[in-house]
Amino acid sequence: MSYYVYTIIDPTNDNKPFYVGKGTNKRYESHFKEAVSSSEQTLEENNYEDCYIDDISENELEELKNSYSENSKTNKIKELLNYNYEMNDIVRIIAKDLDEPVAFAIEALLIKTVYGKENLTNLVEGQHSERFRPCNNWERVEGFDYSPREKKSHSRAREEEEKFAKGFDEPLMEIKKAFPHIKFLDEKPKLRDANDLSLMAIFDIGQVKEVIIIKIFTTVSKDVIQLELRADKKHQKEWMLQHFSNLVANPTQLLRINNDGLPEVFLPKQWRYKKRARTVQEAIKRFKILMEIIHAQDLDSLSLESKSILGYVKE
Structure with missing residues (x-):
């Protein structure tokens, strides 16, 4: 099965990506279907308005957090659709004809190192993101920065x-x-x-x-x-x-x-x-x-x- 890695860009903000994903077939279309069919969720709709944070289970809290982050992406897509941008205007394939491990690696590299998760609406940094340098962090990271010779020497x-x-x-x-x-x-x-x-x-x-x-x-x-x-x-x-x-x-x-x-x-x-x-x-x-x-x-x-x-x- 062939995989690809894609971004969703914002033409109103110098075409900066706000989401990175990987998929097969027409995976990216699902985001636009969500944007068209979904409605905004609030705490009240989730019946959490009268709850203390400690009363919410960990799984429920994670789902709630994810719903807001997901809405951030979905709302941005809605906004762009309202500006008459179409799907083909804002989806860009970064790499194609990949196997899944390579697709995972490129996705994580883009999210963590190239764009930075803090600048995207992605929920996580991607699989094996610990192997990649944080975005715009050029300080020496102990245990991460070493030359191949140093690694070989330590291993031997x-x-x-x-x-x-x-x-x-x-x-x-x-x-x-x-x-x-x-x-x-x-x-x-x-x-x-x-x-x-x-x-x-x-x-x-x-x-x-x-x-x-x-x-x-x-x-x-x-x-x-x-x-x-x-x-x-x-x-x-x-x-x-x-x-x-x-x-x-x-x-x-x-x-x-x-x-x-x-x-x-x-x-x-x-x-x-x-x-x-x-x-x-x-x-x-x-x-x-x-x-x-x-x-x-x-x-x-x-x-x-x-x-x-x-x-x-x-x-």
């Missing part, structure tokens, strides 16, 4: 705290403790790409700094650990390609190649998916294998286990 900080609370950092800290001579980028694990909690160990290879990233690969269980060798900068990627070319005949089969034609990750197929490390001891063993591969001069200098990681099969 909360998620990081949740992972710490669940103990996801503990296996990583055990691995770090097993290598006191290795330089780690951070004192404690951090939330990095794919929202995985990870540690980064840095190795100096001549003029090149290479990085082993150890990260927990799941947000559900803290006993699944993935280790990979990653190069972030161009000179690191170039070193990785050259280094693995010295070890194997076809290094691109072992490395994840980026769009620039250079490798960015070495993750052995024997360690992927269901074969990720399930214990800290297994993760420490794999860490040592990566270190051996990083420092290897050639294939012959590697252990049989490290060779097998590179796809070497003993003849």
Whole structure:
């Protein structure tokens, strides 16, 4: 079903809208039928003239309040009809061919932010109006005004705290403790790409700094650990390609190649998916294998286990 958002404007007041609505088919016609058929209601007609306000039920009071607000719109339409304006003169479609959620959003935006409910005869600001800024309010609103970067930063900080609370950092800290001579980028694990909690160990290879990233690969269980060798900068990627070319005949089969034609990750197929490390001891063993591969001069200098990681099969 196709929805639209419309306004009813006042040609006697610079065509300013006095009502915003959404609907399907010819929903806006109902306002004019009401204006033609209705008569003004008063407190006396509603039998509230002798009542204290506390004696009126909440629902009755809401209905009474709504009837006056509705009359404000209806009376304005009557006034314009008396000035010989017709429906086609004062109804304007703002947006059409919408689904209902989008129509709700545009309606609320117009009422609360663009025109201001105080300048309209609408009873409410619209669905999810809390998502929109009040009309002509340009002061910073705490909790509402923030940059996307601030929101992302706050969200990541909360998620990081949740992972710490669940103990996801503990296996990583055990691995770090097993290598006191290795330089780690951070004192404690951090939330990095794919929202995985990870540690980064840095190795100096001549003029090149290479990085082993150890990260927990799941947000559900803290006993699944993935280790990979990653190069972030161009000179690191170039070193990785050259280094693995010295070890194997076809290094691109072992490395994840980026769009620039250079490798960015070495993750052995024997360690992927269901074969990720399930214990800290297994993760420490794999860490040592990566270190051996990083420092290897050639294939012959590697252990049989490290060779097998590179796809070497003993003849």
